[in-house]
Amino acid sequence: MIYRIFIFLLLFLFIPFEAFSQRSLTGKVTDSLNNPLAGANLIAEPRDSLKQLKFAITGDDGKFSLQLENIYYTVTASFMGFEPNSFEIKPSANMSKDIVLNPKAEGLEEVLIEMPVVVKEDTIVYNVDKLVTGEERKLKDILKKLPGVEVDRDGTIRVRGKEVTVMLVENKKFFGGGSKLAAENIPADAIDQIEVLDNYNEVAFLKNVSDSKEMAMNVKLKEDKKNFAFGDVEAGKGNKDFYRAHGNLFYYSPKTNLNVIGNLNNIREQVLTYEQYFNFKGGLNSVFNQGSTDLNSSNIDFTQFLESQDVVESRRQFGALNISQEVNNKLDISAYGLFSKTNEKTFVEAINRYNSFSEISENSSAIDNVIGIGNIQAVYLPNLTDQWYFKSLFKRTDNKYKKRINSVVDSLNNTFLTNEDVRGSFFNQSIEWHRKSSKEHTFSAAVNYTFEKRLPEILWETSDPILQGLVPIVEQPVYLINQKKRVKNNQFNAFFKHYWVLNKNHHIYTTLGNTYLNNKFQTHEYQNLDDGSFNDFSNDNFGNDLDFTLNDLFLGLHYKFQLGIFSFDQGSYLHQYSWKVSQADLVTKNKILILPSLRAEAKLSQTKDFEFEYQLKSSFSDAPQFASRYYLRTYNSVAQGNENIENGLSHNFKFRFNKFSTYRGFQYYAVANYTQQVQGVVNSVNYEGINQSIIPILLQDPETRWSIYGRLSKKISEIDFRGGTRYNASRYKQIVNSNLVENTNTNFSYNISGKALFDNFPIIELGFRQIFGSYKLSGRKSKFITNEPFLNVDYDFWKGFIFSFDYTAYRYKNKDLNLSNNYEIANTSLYYNKGNSAWSFEVEAQNLFDVEFKSRNSFSSYIISDNRTYILPRIIMFTIGYKL
Known part of the structure; x- marks a missing residue:
């Protein structure tokens, strides 16, 4: 039946109807x-x-x-x-x-x-009233109707193919500049204009002397929304005790801005994901990011707390407050706070293909995340030539995690329970100074301090043999294995930059900087015995007490010049590295590296440009990679560091092309990335059944990655046609049971769609996505294909009703494992708001067909997995809303 509907809509989209004339x-x-x-x-x-x-x-x-x-x-x-x-x-x-x-x-x-749209150099201004119909509810609904603007499912906003990285409201950062909170909460009827600012820098006089990769979106409000509080509240009740409540309040005046957001639900409605909370790190102006060494921080203590998109139970609480105050014409203070509490349960069935065997597993987990974030910033402008920035950010997390794994390998059944408690603290303080002393000379300086502490405590419980041959276990009816870790990081950065403008077309930039990093890593593993005593593993080469220190002193010199439509920025950084690993033995090393970079841009026309970028990058691992003694990673893996590893080194290329034409009604852009590691750290893995022992090793040419992403849109009459493609591939080396192997991972996907935009007619979008995957792991191959036809309908009728419907059919097949799965996900809603009434009513249904689970394919360094992930049942919700 559903395919007949698709065929009818396909004919509707691709055959012209005289009725629309x-x-x-x-x-x-x-x-x-x-x-x-x-x-x-x-x-x-x-x-x-x-x-x-x-x-x-x-x-x-x-x-x-x-x-x-x-x-x-x-x-x-x-x-x-x-x-x-x-x-x-x-x-x-x-x-x-x-x-x-x-x-x-x-x-x-x-x-x-x-004018509806005004384009001037690197600024685009959208006059919203000329581009919308009035039925839009939130900022994201407006953005989807603006030419050249895209909004992803996760809230990421792109304009002409480039991601918006800073969100402003009335020229002030909205909760630190993140786009998701703004897109989901700012009422559509409050918005007058939307500005898109490419090459954005919050220090205005740095814009012409720095190559910023930032793109900002500034939301300007209607005059009747200023000096006046506005917002909305919603409350909904559904079947099976499902509920949701959401509210936001906004107040904007010339000197005071206030935003309040609250959310409470058990229907997996995400205000922010755990990963997005994790990315709130504060820090410096983007001009100080250039030339810094990549410091790879191990986040293994937090990865299990990342919320799944698909759960069998969910409860979420969220609250946020953002305020800014102009004290006087020289001082501006802003602050925001976020609080989140999440309880979720998941259930996944999987077939895992390791290098030499297969495993069937059932995984059930429960997470309890509590996160608090506080930020305060002061901007001080003592005169027209100087600007000072003082920024502080504090984060506190308390995470609990429980997981039950039932594993079957060669008819051998094992059950493992994991209980983990991770408390963490994060603090960042930065001070910036910028001065434009003359037309020719501009200076910037900054100091930045970051402190982080994590205290993971883990208990593994099982009645089956565990980590045999890897851990000195005392045989008991029930095995209770404990691990306590202490991770403490201190980092201090100092920068000084000089921008010398020789003339309009020739600039010289000089950078002097230093990064100091100190990581402390402690582990203690032991077994609880039935008689109340402990079996301490410290006597069997377990337990770490490591102090890792790295100092990076660097000097950069870059020359930027312009030739007609072309601009070039080329130069290099001279780095002097010195690091020390202090544990049972003391290891001290020094190294000098020259890291060149090149950036070229061409503004072919007002609507067509391209960019090329090359960097030789250096990266350092953090403390656990240097640990000389063993420590537990998971219920089936033991790791040991290597104090003799050094920095990674990689060539990085990026190419981007963009063309936009409202006359011909089309836009296309393409982005290509290529990374080749000259040297890097890879894991040497030894298997004993499902158990793994892992040691990092420095290899030459360990990995090559490349990706291509492109998108094309074309408007013909009143139908908007879109197409996109993405290709990702990697080749990397791995040492498995002392054998050097080469693995490959290839993914290719494309999508096409057509959206009908006729007046006084439903907006209907019909499309098709197809994904091809091919993995090769130690000589074993796995291929899969996914077909996803989709349909979206939006229809406003009878002066107040809005009907929405979205549908996706999944057709998944793994040829090598002879696995296939078909399921359909649909959601629908009917919304009503009469004229200028403050009241609104909505009936919505999620998972309309009551699908029980989804199937997915995943790939990692060791495992190819086919997963069956269970999801929430059908939810029918009635919601009442009120505009303040």
Whole structure:
């Protein structure tokens, strides 16, 4: 039945219907000398106020295309510095008309025309009222309708293929600049304009002397939302005791901004993921990131607390407060706080293919995460040439984790219980100073201190043999293995940068910096015995007390110049490394490296550009990789470090191309990345059944990775066609049971879709995704294919009703394991809000077909897995909302 629906909709999207009777108005906008005007705006305003406004922007050649109905329109062409030109038209067929704009004459009264989209250098301004229909509820609903803007399922926002990294509201950072909280919570009816700022830097006078990779989005509010509190609250009740409650409050004035967000639910509604909380690290302006060495921090103590997208039980509590206050014209203070408590349970059935055997497992887990984050920032501007930034960030986590694993290998059944408790603290303090002393000379300096402490305590329990031959176990009916770890990190950074502007096209940048890192790593493992005593493993080469210190002194010199449309930034950093590993023996090493870099950009036109980047990067492992004695990693693995490993070294290439044309109604961009490790740390793994012993080893040419990602969109009449493709591949070496093997991992996916955007008709998107995967692990291969047709429908009708429906069918098959699985996921809702009423009502259904589990394929350094992950049952929820 569902495929018949797909065929019908496919015909609807790809066969033109006369009922919609769209006509094209094309032409060219020029000045009085017949020079094309690129980026001119055209607005077609219908005489019937119930009809939708149409707009277009001219391409580099001045051409435009408007899709119109057979009704009367007033068409206005406008361009900055020129008098607007308006005319009336009722297109009965496809028409062509060229438009000439005359320069503004001095002394004439200026006529203001609000353009839907204004593009100027690296800034795009969207006037929201000209681009939306009024049924949008949150910021994310508006963003999905803006040309060139994409919003992923995880809340990531991209504009013309580049990710938005800083979110601002009224020019102030929204909860530290993250985009997800803003997209999910800011009411759509409060938004007036959206600005996109490429090459963004919060220090304005650094913008022209630094190559920032940041892209900011600034939300500007309507005047009636300023000096006035606004927001909304929602409360919902569902079947089987499901519930949700959500509220937010906003207040913006010239000197004071306040944001409050709260959420409570048991339907797996994520405000922020644990990984996103983990990424709140504070820190310095992005100009100080260049030249720093990558310090690879082991997050194994926290990876198990990352929430799954698919759970069998979920309870979440979230609260957030953000406030900023302009004390006077020199001092601005802002702060935010986040609190989250999450309880979730998962259940996964898996077939795991190791290097020499297969395992069937059942995994059930329960996590209890409590996270608190506090941040305060002060910006001090004593004069027009100096800016000071003081930033503090504190995080506190208390995480509990329980897991039960039932493992079957060659008919041998084992059950393992894991109980883990991890308490952690994080603190970051930074001070920045920036000065523009003259037109030619600008200076920046900063100091940054970070402290982190983790206290994991783990108990493994089983009645089956555990870690045989790896751990000195005393035989008992029930084995209770304990581990206590102490991890403490201190890092101090200092930077000084000088920007020398020789002239408009030639700059010289100098950087002097130092990074000091101290890691302490302690472990203690023992077995609880039935008589109340302990079997301490310390006498069998277990237990670590390690102090790792690294100092990186570096000097950088870069020369940036511009030739026409091309700009180049080339140079290198000279690093002097010295590190010390202190445990039973003392190991001291020193090394000098030169790390070159090159960045080239070309602005081919206002709508077309490309970027190329190369870096030779150095990286260091953290303390556990240097530990000389054994420590437990998991219920079936023991690790030992290698105090003689050194830094990793890799070549990194990136290429990005972007083209955007509103005249032809298309956009495409492509991004390619290539990384080749010259030397790096890999794990040498020895297997005894499912048990593993792991030792890191430094290898030459250990890994090569490459990826290509591209996206194309084209609007034909009132249908928006989109397509995308992604290719990821890697080749890496591994030592397994003393044999050097080479593994490969290849993934290719593509998607195509068409979205109908006719006036007074449902918005229907129909698409198809296909994923191919191929893994090779120690000579054993595994291939899978996933087909995913999908359908999205949005329909607003009867002046207040909004119907939404999304559907995805999954068709999964693993050829090598002869596994296949088919399931369908659908969600739907009906929302009602009458006119200007503050009240709203919604009925929604999640997992409409009551699917029990999903199937997925995963790949790691040791295992190829086929997983069956169980999910929440069908949820039917009734929600009442009220706008404040």
